Amino acid sequence: MKRAFRIPVAVVVLAVVVLSVTGVGLAKDDYPAKPVRMIVAFSPGGATDIIARIVSQKLSERLGQPVVVENKPGATGIIGTEMVAKSPADGYTLLMVTAGTHAINASLYSKLPYDPVKDFTHVVWVANAPNVLVVNASNPINSVKELIEAAKKKPGQLTFGSAGSGSTLHLAGELFKSMAGVDIVHVPYKGGAPAMTDLLGGQIAMMFDSISQAVPHINAGKLKALGVTSATRSLALPNIPTIAEAGVPGYEAMAWFGVVAPAKLPKPILDKLNKEINVVLQLPEVVDRLRELGTEPVGGSPAKFTAHVEAEVAKWAKVVKESGAQVN
Amino acid sequence: MSGMLGNLALGFGAALSPLNLLYAFFGALVGTLIGVLPGLGPIATIAMLLPVSYGLEPLTALIMLAGIFYGAQYGGSTTAILVNIPGESSSVVTCLDGYALARKGRAGPALGIAALSSLFAGFVATFIIALFGPVLAEWALKFGPAEYFSLMVLGLVAAVVLAHGSLLKAVAMVVLGLLLGLIGTDVNSGTMRFTFDLYALSDGIDFVVVAMGLFGFAEIISNLEQTSERQILAPKIQGVLPTWDDFRQCWKAVLRGTALGSFLGILPGGGATLSSFAAYTLEKKVARDPSRFGEGAIEGVAGPEAANNAGAQTSFIPLLTLGIPSNAVMALMLGAMTIHGITPGPQVMSEQPVLFWGMIASMLIGNLMLVLLNLPLISIWVRLLSVPYRLLYPAILLLCGIGIYSIKGNSFDVFLAAGFGLLGYVFRKLDCEPAPLLLGLILGPMMEEYLRRAMLLSQGNAAVFFTRPISLAMLLAAAVLLLLIVVPAVRTNREKAFQG
Amino acid sequence: MKRVNPDLWAGLIFIVTGGAAVVLSRSYEMGTAARMGPAYFPTVLGLLLVLLGLMVAVRSFWQAGGEAPRFHFRPLLLILGSVVLFGVLLERLGLIPTTILTVVLSRWASREFKGKEVAILVAVLSLLAAGLFVYGLSLPLRLWPELWRY
Numbered sequence: 001m002k003r004a005f006r007i008p009v010a011v012v013v014l015a016v017v018v019l020s021v022t023g024v025g026l027a028k029d030d031y032p033a034k035p036v037r038m039i040v041a042f043s044p045g046g047a048t049d050i051i052a053r054i055v056s057q058k059l060s061e062r063l064g065q066p067v068v069v070e071n072k073p074g075a076t077g078i079i080g081t082e083m084v085a086k087s088p089a090d091g092y093t094l095l096m097v098t099a100g101t102h103a104i105n106a107s108l109y110s111k112l113p114y115d116p117v118k119d120f121t122h123v124v125w126v127a128n129a130p131n132v133l134v135v136n137a138s139n140p141i142n143s144v145k146e147l148i149e150a151a152k153k154k155p156g157q158l159t160f161g162s163a164g165s166g167s168t169l170h171l172a173g174e175l176f177k178s179m180a181g182v183d184i185v186h187v188p189y190k191g192g193a194p195a196m197t198d199l200l201g202g203q204i205a206m207m208f209d210s211i212s213q214a215v216p217h218i219n220a221g222k223l224k225a226l227g228v229t230s231a232t233r234s235l236a237l238p239n240i241p242t243i244a245e246a247g248v249p250g251y252e253a254m255a256w257f258g259v260v261a262p263a264k265l266p267k268p269i270l271d272k273l274n275k276e277i278n279v280v281l282q283l284p285e286v287v288d289r290l291r292e293l294g295t296e297p298v299g300g301s302p303a304k305f306t307a308h309v310e311a312e313v314a315k316w317a318k319v320v321k322e323s324g325a326q327v328n
Numbered sequence: 329m330s331g332m333l334g335n336l337a338l339g340f341g342a343a344l345s346p347l348n349l350l351y352a353f354f355g356a357l358v359g360t361l362i363g364v365l366p367g368l369g370p371i372a373t374i375a376m377l378l379p380v381s382y383g384l385e386p387l388t389a390l391i392m393l394a395g396i397f398y399g400a401q402y403g404g405s406t407t408a409i410l411v412n413i414p415g416e417s418s419s420v421v422t423c424l425d426g427y428a429l430a431r432k433g434r435a436g437p438a439l440g441i442a443a444l445s446s447l448f449a450g451f452v453a454t455f456i457i458a459l460f461g462p463v464l465a466e467w468a469l470k471f472g473p474a475e476y477f478s479l480m481v482l483g484l485v486a487a488v489v490l491a492h493g494s495l496l497k498a499v500a501m502v503v504l505g506l507l508l509g510l511i512g513t514d515v516n517s518g519t520m521r522f523t524f525d526l527y528a529l530s531d532g533i534d535f536v537v538v539a540m541g542l543f544g545f546a547e548i549i550s551n552l553e554q555t556s557e558r559q560i561l562a563p564k565i566q567g568v569l570p571t572w573d574d575f576r577q578c579w580k581a582v583l584r585g586t587a588l589g590s591f592l593g594i595l596p597g598g599g600a601t602l603s604s605f606a607a608y609t610l611e612k613k614v615a616r617d618p619s620r621f622g623e624g625a626i627e628g629v630a631g632p633e634a635a636n637n638a639g640a641q642t643s644f645i646p647l648l649t650l651g652i653p654s655n656a657v658m659a660l661m662l663g664a665m666t667i668h669g670i671t672p673g674p675q676v677m678s679e680q681p682v683l684f685w686g687m688i689a690s691m692l693i694g695n696l697m698l699v700l701l702n703l704p705l706i707s708i709w710v711r712l713l714s715v716p717y718r719l720l721y722p723a724i725l726l727l728c729g730i731g732i733y734s735i736k737g738n739s740f741d742v743f744l745a746a747g748f749g750l751l752g753y754v755f756r757k758l759d760c761e762p763a764p765l766l767l768g769l770i771l772g773p774m775m776e777e778y779l780r781r782a783m784l785l786s787q788g789n790a791a792v793f794f795t796r797p798i799s800l801a802m803l804l805a806a807a808v809l810l811l812l813i814v815v816p817a818v819r820t821n822r823e824k825a826f827q828g
Numbered sequence: 829m830k831r832v833n834p835d836l837w838a839g840l841i842f843i844v845t846g847g848a849a850v851v852l853s854r855s856y857e858m859g860t861a862a863r864m865g866p867a868y869f870p871t872v873l874g875l876l877l878v879l880l881g882l883m884v885a886v887r888s889f890w891q892a893g894g895e896a897p898r899f900h901f902r903p904l905l906l907i908l909g910s911v912v913l914f915g916v917l918l919e920r921l922g923l924i925p926t927t928i929l930t931v932v933l934s935r936w937a938s939r940e941f942k943g944k945e946v947a948i949l950v951a952v953l954s955l956l957a958a959g960l961f962v963y964g965l966s967l968p969l970r971l972w973p974e975l976w977r978y
Contacts, residue, residue, distance in 0.1 A: 037968070043656070044375035045663025053378075053667070070968045071375070072737050075513070075530035079738070082527070108518075113527070159785060165518030187784055190515050190777065193653050197596050200650065201469035203785060212666065216651050216673025292669055362965070376965055496887070497835070500842045500880040507849050507873050514866040519856055521866055522849070545907060552903035552937050718938040719949055722931045725907070726953055729914040729930065730923075734967055742915030746908045753904060757897035758838040776869040788862020 031091050031269050032065040038094045038259075041080025041101055043073045047210065047293060051127060051257050052096040054289050058280040067094075076166065077101035078113065085114040089121065089262040091269035096126070099168050099255045103312035107320040108166045117310055121265035122258065124277045125305040127295040129255040130230035131172055132214050133243060134223040135206045136199060144227050144246035147206070151182035159185045161195035161204040169195075171316060172208040172229055172253035174323035179248050199223070210255070211236050211294030229253045236294050256312075257295070258305055274302055332458055339685030343693055348391050351384070352690055355392040356698045359399020360705070366407055366544060366724070367536055367731015369416045370400035374660045378667070386668035387683050391690040393664050397657055398694050401640055402446060402702060405633060409438045410709055411724055413544040417535055417601050418636040420766050421490065421608040423543060425621060425628030432624050435713060436568035439706045441578060441626055442633040443699050444570070449586040449634035450695035453641035456590050457648070458688050462677070464642075465649040468594045473782035474792045478802035479595070480775040483602045485806045486609035487767040488813055492622040495813070498764045501755075505768020506775070508533060515777050516784075528740040537741045538769055540728050541748020542755070542762040548721050549753050568707050570626075578630035581611050585631035589638030596646040596654035600639040605767050607635035613812065641691060647672060648684060834897050839885025846877030906937035922970040923962060927954045 038056045042048045049071060056067040072080030081101045087093040102116040114120075133144070141147050151158050162170035165188045177184055187204055189195035192213055199207045200222055208229065215236055217223040227243035228234045231252045243251045259277060261270070280286055281299040290297050342348070362373040373396050381389035404415035409426035422442065429438040456464075471479075484502060491498035511522045512532030523529040588610060589603040611631040612621045621628050644661075646652045651673030653659035665672045670683065677684045712720075732741050752762055786792040793799050849870050859865025910933040917926040931950050935941060961967045 043659075044378060045660040050663055050667055068968065070737065073531075074736055074738070075527040078527050078530070079736075111525070157787075164515065185784065187781060188515055188518070189781075191659075193659065194596070197469065197646070197650075197652050198472065200652075201472060203472040212671070213651075216671045216675055220674040222674065289669070292671075293666065365960075368965075376967070494835075494884075496880065496884055497838060500838075500877060500884060503873055503877045503880060504842065504845060507845065507870060507877065510870050510873075514856075516864075517857070517866045519866040521856060521870065522852055545911065549900075549903045549907050549937075552907070553900040718935070718940055719945075721938070722934045722949060723953055723956075725910065725934050726914075726927060726930060726957060729911060729918075730957065730961055730967075730969075733915070733918055733969075734961075737968065739915040739919060742918075743912055746911040746915070749908050749911065750904070753899075754841075755838075757899060758834040758841070760838050779869070780864050783862055783864065788860075790861070 031272065032063050034092065035066045035068055036063065036092050036094060038067050038069050038096060039080050039084050040069055040071050040096050041073060041077035041084075042071070042098075044071050047129070047212070047295075048096055048098055048257060050293060051290065051295065054286060055096075055126060055259070055277065055280055058283060058286055059276060062276040062279060076105060076164075078105060078109070081105075082113045084260070084262060085119040087262050089265045091261060091265060091273065093262065094123070094273070095120075095260050097258050097260050099312060099316075100166075102258070102260070102309050104166060104168065104171060104316045104320070106313050107317035116313060117306070119263050120260040121263055121270055122260050122302050122305040122309055123265075123270060123273050124259050124281075124302065125298045125300055125308055126257045126259060126277070126281065127290050127297050128230070129257070129293075129295040130211060130228050130234050131169060131208045131253065131255065132211050132218075132228050132234070132237060132240065133176070133206060133208050133226045134199070134214050134218065135226060136202050137222050137224055138202065139205065139224065141206075141226070142224065144241075144243055144248065147226060148180050148182055148247060151180075151184055155183040156185060158206070159187050159204045161187050161189055161199055161207040163192040163195060164188050164190060166320075168253070168255045169208045169210075171319050171323070175253050175319045176208075176243065176248065176251065178319070178322050179251050208253075212292075215294065234294070235291060235296070256298075256308070258309075270302060335681065335685045336458060336689060338681060339687070339689030342387060342682050342686035343391065343689040348388050348686075348690065349693070351388050351392040352395045352694050353697055353701070355395020356399040356694055356701055359396035359401075360403040360406075360698070360701060361399075362396075363400030363403020363415060364406050365403075365731055366411075366413045366415055366540060366728045368400075368734065369404060369536065370397045371656050371660065372734060373400050374657065374664075378660070378664060381664060381667075386665070386670055387686045389664060389668060390661070390683070390687055391694070393661060394687065394690060395694045395697070397640070397661075398450070398637075398691075398698050401637065402443065402698055405442050405446075405636075406439060406702075406709060409435055409442065409629070410713060411544070411720075412547045413724070413728065414539045414766075415536070417539075417766070417770050418604045418632075418640075420539065420543075420763055421604050421632045422629060422636075424490070424608070424763060425623075425625050428622060428624035429626065429629065430713065434624065436706050436710045437570040437574050437626065438629050439709060440568075440570040440703065441574055441630050443702045443706075445578070445582045445585065445630045445634040446637035447695050447699045448582055449589060449636075449638035450641050451692060452586050453590045453593070453638040454688060454691045454695070456642060457645055457691075458685075461645050462649045462674075464594045465645050468596060468646065469650075470798065471595055472796070473778045473785060474796050474799045475802070476595075477775065477778040477782055478793060478799040478806070479602070480771050480778060482802050482806040482809070483605065483767070483771055484775070485809050485813070486606055487764045487771070489609040489612050490605065490763040490767065491761045492619070493759055493761060497760050501760055501762070501765040502768040505765035505770075506772035507768075508538070508765070509769045509772025510776065512773070515773070516780050526740075528738060532773065533744060533769075534735055534741060535766070535769065536735055537732055537745045538748050539766060540732060541745040541750075542752035542765070544724065544728050545745065545749030546752030546756055546762075548724065549749065550756055551717060551721070568710055574626050578627045581607075581627035581631035582634045584610055584614075585634030585636075586638045589635030589640075590642045592635075593639030593642030594645050596643075596650075596652055600643040600655060601770055603635040603639035604632035607631040609809075613809075637695075644687075644691075648676065648687070650674060651676070833888040835888035835891070836885050837897070839881045839883075839888060842881030842884060843878050844881075846874045846879075846881055849874030849877065903937045907934060910934035910937075918969070920973065922972040923957055924954050924971050925973065927957050 040049045040052045060067045084095040160173045225240045227246045278299045281297045362368045404419045405422045408414045408419035408422040412427040414420040426438045487502045488498045585607040592603040593600045611627045646654045647658045653662045853867040853870045856867035857865035858867045910930045914930045
């Protein structure tokens with residue numbers, strides 16, 4: 001029996017020795033000297049993934065090194081984001097972040113394993129994504145004002161679907177509830193698609209949805225758009241008023257995307273990345289593709305992005321607190 | 329009707345271009361090869377090849393991706409039959425009788441029947457899409473949370489039929505599976521349940537992780553218990569192709585499976601996952617001698633494989649006609665369409681008829697190509713089984729490890745799978761079958777989600793389950809099925825008691 | 829020695845897991861039947877599992893079950909151990925060293941361990957894994973430890 005386990009024991013010992021020796025890596029030379037990883041903390045095929053792929057493809061050409069998109073999905077982006085926060089700040093690990101990972105999660109999770117402001121170098125604000133408030137075409141409600149009236153008449157009876165508790169779409173609804181002073185029941189789904197299915201089937205009354213998912217149904221006459229959630233009208237839906245102008249002054253709830261790196265990214269690398277991604281964001285091809293997704297390219301300096309992240313964290317903390325949306 | 333023929337002609341015109349044929353072939357080939365690797369299912373494969381499709385024409389890209397989807401689906405069944413590892417939920421039931429057949433030396437016929445049933449089902453389902461797609465999609469929207477909950481109840485009752493041992497233990501395994509399925513973030517409240525503060529558990533336990541542990545690793549361990557090499561899998565290979573007897577035995581099963589799968593696939597809220605389970609249950613219930621099931625009944629491969637492929641095909645309906653992805657694979661296809669600047673939705677059919685009908689035509693081509701590709705491969709797969717097990721199992725182990733790791737790029741899942749390997753081994757020793765647990769695992773979260781959503785929408789009135797006709801019909805069907813299961817079981821138990 | 833009925837053990841496992849689910853659920857909100865909280869469904873299922881486990885266990889005393897289970901610890905420990913080893917090493921050592929160590933360890937679970945044969949197997953599988961996954965499918969896996977990176 002003793003003899004039988006000699007080789008396995010040897011294997012394990014060898015493994016431990018090699019492990020302890022190889023803890024340290026080497027990285028020098030001019031940046032970038034090897035492929036850059038762009039982590040997406042969500043599954044492939046989603047909006048964040050597609051935007052990361054659009055940007056990384058052109059960024060590869062600019063940097064002369066492949067920028068490889070790697071999906072590390074899980075826990076509304078927490079797993080991938082935490083991984084990047086703990087990676088070396090050498091410019092070889094970037095992260096495509098969202099309003100979810102870098103604004104909402106901070107107040108939703110009391111034990112969030114990263115700080116969206118302090119643990120990251122904010123490289124550039126990539127794009128904004130306004131949402132749109134839609135109802136089924138057969139619904140008699142035609143405007144935000146009528147909706148507020150109807151909700152006040154029947155408190156707690158109208159329903160709105162969302163892509164899940166704590167999603168941007170959910171909190172857009174919570175912000176609407178608190179600013180308009182109405183009581184509408186939140187019905188969470190596992191992602192935007194099943195919620196849309198139930199909206200089309202008339203199971204729920206309304207939904208805040210991403211423009212890219214809602215527009216085809218609006219054009220096909222199956223849904224009515226009541227208002228967009230941005231401060232100015234969306235290029236994709238020029239005839240639809242903003243919710244702010246339609247009856248809830250000051251209302252704004254947008255999803256956004258940006259590129260970050262781990263904290264203390266060396267200044268020359270930060271400047272280079274910011275400059276190149278800004279160039280990419282102005283390429284007509286990239287602008288077109290981002291607009292097709294219902295998003296609007298932003299760009300700008302790292303400082304502008306940091307300020308935005310800080311403002312968003314504060315804004316959503318207030319909404320989360322008021323709505324009582326709780327997660328662990 | 330003539331309109332459809334015209335449309336199909338338009339579609340074939342586009343899909344039959346040499347370039348598109350080439351990519352359909354490439355997709356089916358790559359899909360099959362990757363699908364055979366344990367753990368790398370259609371989702372991982374399409375995600376990996378998404379960037380490749382950037383440079384292609386939209387139709388060509390979609391044809392290639394759809395080819396990967398069918399290929400991977402079929403490749404998954406191959407692994408299930410050969411080494412008892414279900415790559416995804418639909419191949420769990422293929423393991424039951426497919427692997428039993430392989431152990432009897434009939435892996436070839438099992439693979440052949442699986443391919444041909446899939447081909448038939450794929451053809452029928454494609455015509456259903458072409459003829460009735462939009463109508464069916466509208467109809468499927470009538471399924472609200474109450475209907476889905478009742479469907480899940482029906483599926484749950486059916487799960488018990490999967491086992492061929494003790495009924496009581498099968499029910500307990502289903503409940504255990506339901507509980508395991510609840511691990512992770514609760515959809516309704518956002519609360520993390522049973523995660524022990526591990527973020528890695530917050531999305532629940534991936535199906536593949538559980539399946540590989542319970543089936544794959546447990547199988548390897550118990551195979552290695554045998555003292556001599558010769559007892560482990562060295563079946564005399566009895567024919568590589570199915571015989572006429574096989575066909576006679578299973579053509580009805582193929583028809584039933586196709587009908588069931590086509591129907592369930594249309595439902596965007598998770599019908600397709602149920603299709604293979606439902607077909608297996610149906611076959612076992614209508615069979616004259618149900619005890620053959622689990623011991624290598626060819627209908628137990630044919631029915632579910634047909635249902636699975638039909639369901640996979642008709643699950644394109646919500647995506648193509650409404651722009652709603654009904655599962656993760658369809659979500660990826662939607663992503664691919666978006667990348668190519670196509671906004672999926674009701675307008676695709678009228679605005680881009682070449683794309684729409686080209687896709688449908690390519691489904692027929694893809695299914696045919698898949699069979700042409702796979703029939704010659706069968707003899708290679710069968711020969712693989714004659715490799716000594718002591719060389720085969722380290723390879724299986726390694727491939728499983730890489731496959732599990734690549735699901736999320738996370739080692740945690742690998743450890744979890746080892747844990748389920750232990751559990752699977754213990755359950756084997758205790759005569760508890762893992763298949764009902766897996767179905768419970770799939771149904772658990774969906775069932776709870778639909779139940780609570782239905783109650784939320786009805787403002788707490790449980791009567792919705794009985795006042796909505798579709799829901800009521802399904803609950804009645806579940807009750808009848810339950811009686812069919814329980815009455816004979818009680819009778820045999822009583823007989824046993826009297827004999828004992 | 830008296831034969832231990834496998835059903836008794838199975839029943840106990842069900843009772844313990846069901847009970848654990850009920851106990852763990854107590855830290856979540858229960859809600860009502862109309863507005864179920866996160867604890868509602870798992871509590872009901874947990875109780876059901878305890879009940880089923882009791883039935884299985886009690887029945888085992890008069891209904892003869894199958895053979896008493898006999899566990900083989902050598903393949904169990906070595907196979908699961910090599911899976912765990914794979915998970916631990918992959919991100920740290922890269923694919924090729926991990927493959928070598930995992931295959932050698934797992935191969936030890938089978939009785940017939942021939943040095944030369946294992947060496948060939950290790951070589952073939954390392955090449956296969958590297959060629960297929962890293963070069964063929966370009967999975968984001970490292971082949972070698974960080975140290976090897978030029």
